[in-house]
Amino acid sequence: MDKSNKNFTPVRLHLELTDAYLSDYEKRMLNRYGETLTGGSISRDILIPSDMPLHNLHYAIQKLFGWQNAHLRKFQLPDPVFQKLTGGTVKGWSDLVGTLFQPPSEAESDLFWDEDYKSGSIHTWLRKKYTGPFIYKGTLEQPEIAKQDMKEMLNYFTMIEVKESFTDYLERKKQNPDTEMRTIRKAPLVELTLAEMRSAFTLEGDVENLLERLEVDKVIAAKTEEIQDNELFPVTDELIYQYDFGDDWTVKITKYEDCADLLHRNLIDQEELAEAEAMVLDKHKPVCIHKQGISVCDDVGGLSGFANFLGTIYESEDRLEKSEMRAWAKSLGWSAQKVSVKTLL
Known part of the structure; x- marks a missing residue:
């Protein structure tokens, strides 16, 4: 990537919207x-400023795939990476809270500190969110506050009753309908596995959620x-973004x-690449350089639901159904009109 006298450079990301269970x-x-x-x-290849946090990448992803920022989201590590880092234990997780993972008290009120959209074009609003300079103002993600939040939780749960698994309980209940769940052991929260903690109580957030203040380029390593x-960052060669649970x-x-x-595949030429890099540096914003697949929409049932939606509007013999489905999708901001990569962000 081209260098500059700025304190950031263009970084290339590949984003792939997938579903392993498509028919x-x-x-x-x-x-x-x-x-x-x-x-x-459905995929997108983009260049982002190297100082872009996960928080701002979220807004770019919304625009890239056609969503309206209408639901919850999270960034997580692949499970094998998470398990290796934490050992599947409360202590392994808690040691990384404030450095890599969100604190237990982080919820909508803090994570969505800049959700100030009221009216007008959602696309214009999103564009402002993924354009630098990037300043993260979520209170609970500040390292000292996050670690203090974690410490308070560990101090509060000085002793936890670890119950048997619900599956084991149901098996015993078949033999004895009056049986009650067994307590396997009692221990401080910090000595539990994450599975034991989850069986004891439910957190408002998820232990796997990454801090959104972290810069994308520092968290993720290139494939090569x-x-x-012996170093925490980069921590993975793949990130997982989930939207609308x-x-x-x-x-x-x-x-x-x-x-x-x-x-090499002639999907972009040197002149287009140079123009995109210059845009990242001059505008301090991400740029899409290649796309495969049209935009999707909210509330359609995931990628499989979107595929069935396409089948309905293009192949259904019921004209009323096709018309109503198109009108519904249009109300959610969806359009079948082709959009060039240059105007996608």
Whole structure:
């Protein structure tokens, strides 16, 4: 990537909206009408400023895929990475709260500190959110406050009763309907596994949630970059972004050292790449350089629901159903009109 005299540089990310459980019909609809090659995913390749936090990347992802920022979201590590870092224990997790993971008390009121959209164009509002300079003002994510929040939680739960699993309880209940759940052991919260903690009580957030103040470029390593065991950052070569936990949209995020593969496949040329890099540096904002697949919309039932939606509006013989479905999608900001990569962000 081109360097500059600024304190940030362009960084290339590949974002892939996936669903491992798509049916053959759904893949066919995405391939036929969703402008995807395989029907298995919708993807975007972008350049971002290297100082962009996860928080601001969220807003860019919303714009890139056509959502309206209407639901909850989270950034997480792949489970094998999370398990390796924490050992699956409360202590392993708590030691990284404030450094990598969100504190237990972080909730909507703090995470959504800049959710100030009231009216007008949602696209204009989103654009302001993913354009620098980037300043994170969420209180609980400040390291000292996050660690204090974690400490208070550990001090509060000085002794926890660890119950048997619900599955074991149901098995015993078949034999004896009057049986009660067994207590396996008692221990301080810090000595429990995360599974034991989850069985004891429910947190408002999720222990896997990453701090959104963290810079994307520091968290994630390029595919060709080695991750050092003696260093915390970069921590992974893949990030997972989830949006709308009911529809369960999942975007896998990877980083590349350059755009050689896009150039080699003739998906972008040197002049276009230079123009995109200049835009990142001059405007302090991300730029889309390649896309595969059309925009989706909210409340459609995830990627599989969107595939079925395409099947309905293009292949249904029921004209009223097709018309009503299109009108509903339009009310959510969806359009079948093609959008160029230059205007996507």
